[in-house]
Amino acid sequence: MPELPEVETIRRELDTYILGRTVQRATVLDPRLTLGLPVQEFEFRLIGQRVEGVDRRGKYLLLRLTDRVFVLHLMMSGRVHLRPADAVQPHTRLVLGLDRDPALHFVDVRRFGRAWALDETELPTVIGNLGPEPLGDDFDWRTLRDAFRDRQVAVKSALLDQRTVAGVGNIYADEALFSARIHPEAPVDRISAYKLKALARGIVQALQSGIANHGTSFSTFETSRGTPGGHQDHLQVFRRTGQPCPRCTRPIRRIVVGQRSTHYCSFCQRRPRQV
Ligand SMILES: [Zn+2]
Structure with a gap:
């Protein structure tokens, strides 16, 4: 599933290629996309609107239009492609035709x-319940301390909760925990301030390197120009089960935490002692 770095990669491309363009045609090819809003009404709301800004909040992409906001969540397999309006490919659910090519295609x-x-x-x-932006100015270890207070949940699960911090998913949670040497099943209320500082730094670092490498592609993610990201070659633990830990060379392990596949080093990320 695309996470913050993948959505940010797309945001930057849209900012380059469609900022200032005006929506001339909006075509919804799959009525399920609009969550019960009639397709004609959805299309009507977008036509004639100029793209005034391209923003992101967590994993949501936001096109700020003249007097509307177009919001897109890619979920599992969504891709945003920029290509000529008439070059519609299979599984396209929406096309925003602009006053000049490329058009925005949502393929899913x-x-x-x-x-x-x-x-x-x-x-x-839509986005009112999201926690703070981890790459925002006001995110630091105190954000985590406040979010984790009086909770006993495993830290991996807490990081995936979008109310804790917006945009972190399975890949970057594993990477951040490895960087901070925290066991993914550590209960959040037992993590020291020292470790929380390392975790806050680890989150920022993991996301920033993901962005620098244009996102992580295993099977589905592509940039808006149809090319894969490059961060899968730089991951420390995620999907590296059995391969040597980059720090201690012991094999990376895989466990399931909160039904999500989780990768870590059992030596570098010690399980907290039971009380
Ligand atoms: Zn290790």
């Missing part, structure tokens, strides 16, 4: 992705 094999055409005032109904 598994069809879990969602799109919204909102008034600014409706935006909180």
Whole structure:
């Protein structure tokens, strides 16, 4: 699933290629995309709107339009492609035709992705519950301390909760925990301030290197120009089960935490002692 670095990669490309363009045609090819808003109404809300800004909040992509916000969540397999308006490929669910090519195509094999055409005032109904932006100025270890207070949940699960910090998913949670030498099953209320500082740094670092490498591609993620990201070659633990830990050379292990596949080094990331 695309996480913050993958969505940010797309955001930067859209900012380069479609900022300032005006939506001339909006075509929804899959009515399930609009969450019950009639397709015609959805399309009507976007037509004639100029792209004034391209933002991101967590894993949500936001096109700031003249007086609407177009929101897109890629979910499992969604891809944003920039290509000529008439070059529609299989599994395309939406095309935004602009006053000049390229058009924005939303392609989504598994069809879990969602799109919204909102008034600014409706935006909180979609993104209102998200926690802080980890690459924002006000994110540091105190954000984690406050979010983890009085909770007993495993730290891996807490990081995947978008109310804790927005945009971190399975890949970057594993990478951040490895960097901070924290066991993924450590209960959040037992992590020291020292380790929380390392974790906050680890999150920022993992996300920033993901962005620097244009995202992680295993099977589904592509940039808007149809090329894969490059961060899969730089991961420390994620999907490296059995391969040597980059720090201590012992084999990386895989466990399941909160139903999510989790990768870590059992030597570098010691399980906390039971009380
Ligand atoms: Zn190790």
